Amino acid sequence: MTLASDLDEQRAPAREPVLSIRNISKGFGAVRALTDIEMDVYAGEVVALVGDNGAGKSTLVKILAGVHPADDGTITFNGTPVSIPSPTASRELGIATVFQDLALCDNLDVVANLFLGRELGGGAMNEELMEQRSWELLRQLSAKIPSVRIAVASLSGGQRQTVAIARSLIGEPQIVILDEPTAALGVAQTAEVLNLIERLRERGLGVILISHNMADVQAVADRVVVLRLGRNNGVFRTADVSYEDIVAAITGATDNPVSSRSAAHPTEKDAL
């Protein structure tokens, strides 16, 4: 962890953020899902977006992915103000979103899924080139896929997540948004995906990581943006804060069920 914070120091010097959002608001009928949200993402950094259920994480992601338009506020990408009216616009801008359901075709093999909709070659697809590129990409990510010519259905949860993330990189994005990438994964597979997130950071991508798992957040994130009830509730550098601080920001109180529980059962905190 000390190494990570050293890297942080080098990275911190004032640079232009790749993605910068200011005063974003969004309402659904009478409900204000987001109010005046601010957030910056720099190249080569992992920003964790955390908050309880209903805090507005998904709404914010959907705005960035072009699923919903924002009611108010500005989104700046590489210094230029942009609007993201559609998923295609988001993708063309250089934002790749990996949703929780991964959207893979189980009946197709890994190569076909990676290049789906962006197949290489002329009238006939160039399978050899696609397979070669697939291996290059997966090797760069140190991904553990035994064969790219097997159907995605036969891969494990972590491998499927890997394929989905790798696919988002085919379009050379600058920002990758990962929605709960470790939610359904086992211990080893979670570690695999966390490694993968570090690879993305090494490639100079800005990563927005949505997670409920504080251990994952503290393991890979450089900064943590906390949302609470649709508002910003603090931005922390992961190295500077403890688990309790983040939980307090998420729940909005130092006296919350999590801290009182860990006070009552001191050992449980270590397990987390």
Next chain:
Amino acid sequence: MSSSTTPQTKDNSAPTTLAADLQDERLMRGEGLRGVFGAFGMRIRTGDLGSLPIFLGLIIIWIVFQILNPRFLSATNLVDLTLQCAGVGTIALGVVVVLLVAQIDLSVGSLSGLASAILGVTFINWQWPIWASIVVALAIGALIGFVYGFLFTRFGVPTFIVTLAGLMGFLGLQLWVLGPNGTINLPYNSWIVEFATSWFLPPWLAYTIAGLTVIGIVVSDITKSRRRAKAGLSTGPGSLIVIKAIVIAIVAAAAITWLATNRGVAVSFLLFIVLVAVMATVLTRTRWGRWIYAVGGNEEAARRAGINVKTIYISALMVGTILATLGGLLAAARLTAASISSGGGTTNLIAIAAAVIGGTSLFGGRGSAWSALLGIFVIMSIQNGLTLLNLESYVQFMVTGVVLLLAVIIDSLSRRSRASHGTA
């Protein structure tokens, strides 16, 4: 946590001589031909049967009928069998494409009947040139497919319902087009009838075509192998290419020689085979084919990948209806008549059953064009064999029903086995 961030040096130090797709240490590697056969055996054991059970089933069906009636495998009867397969087989090929996008076309029988009625009325009653009749029939087929696709993609009417309406509607249209007589005979000397009944390849031409096909397969395999080697990927053993070519050549030569002792290889059957081969190539090598499988496997994933899902649905349904009308024309030409019973009765069910028996999943995304060929051979062999035994049509229906059920049960069992071996 620190252990998870330790770089895995082992992977990177894999010997560079190994092809890019074989470097994972967990992959079981077999050398040469033994490796190929080992991998094949492994696939069979884990339930990835492919079309093997149907292939074995076909051989068993042939052996049983040959024992019951020695005329079954005679050249005369096999030539008849190929003639019977061409029409419905073409319809089944269209059904395969529709099933691949997880939709269904229940109206293929009615459409084939309508096509025969259009041919009869325009060619005989109105004295159109025959090519014009054919073009109009195919164009109407394409239009109907487009309307199906439009209703499905625009209004979300399930294709089951749209094509059920088509089944009834186009049967009515067929009866109306045919008029009060109900039957229009096609002259024996028109080329479409000759094409479907009496055009056979002379043996030298059949051998030449088979020889060129085998050479084409070998060249394509070698090219692919070279391209893979150039891309740093593994290549199969060269001896496999030779063995494959020899097996295909022997089977083709034996079939041509045996059929040539009677009339020979029917041109209409050759057309059907060519259609299947072209469709198989299009489905596996082109973007359109890849997107057909993608839409059938996960429509939402295909949409998010930027594929125009509506166009894929509409084009698949159009391929289904065009091939249904083409199959109807072939069937009418073989029976030398367009009648109110053309495409009626069991045509629908046989075409759909053939696609499913051949191994195309009803749930989309799995199957191949070759399943139309295999499936129609199975069904037509049963029909033909039972007819030779002078059994009534009710037996044919019941036996065909049992075979369909068996095929689907085998498919379900192999799917379950794939799931339990983690390769669903």
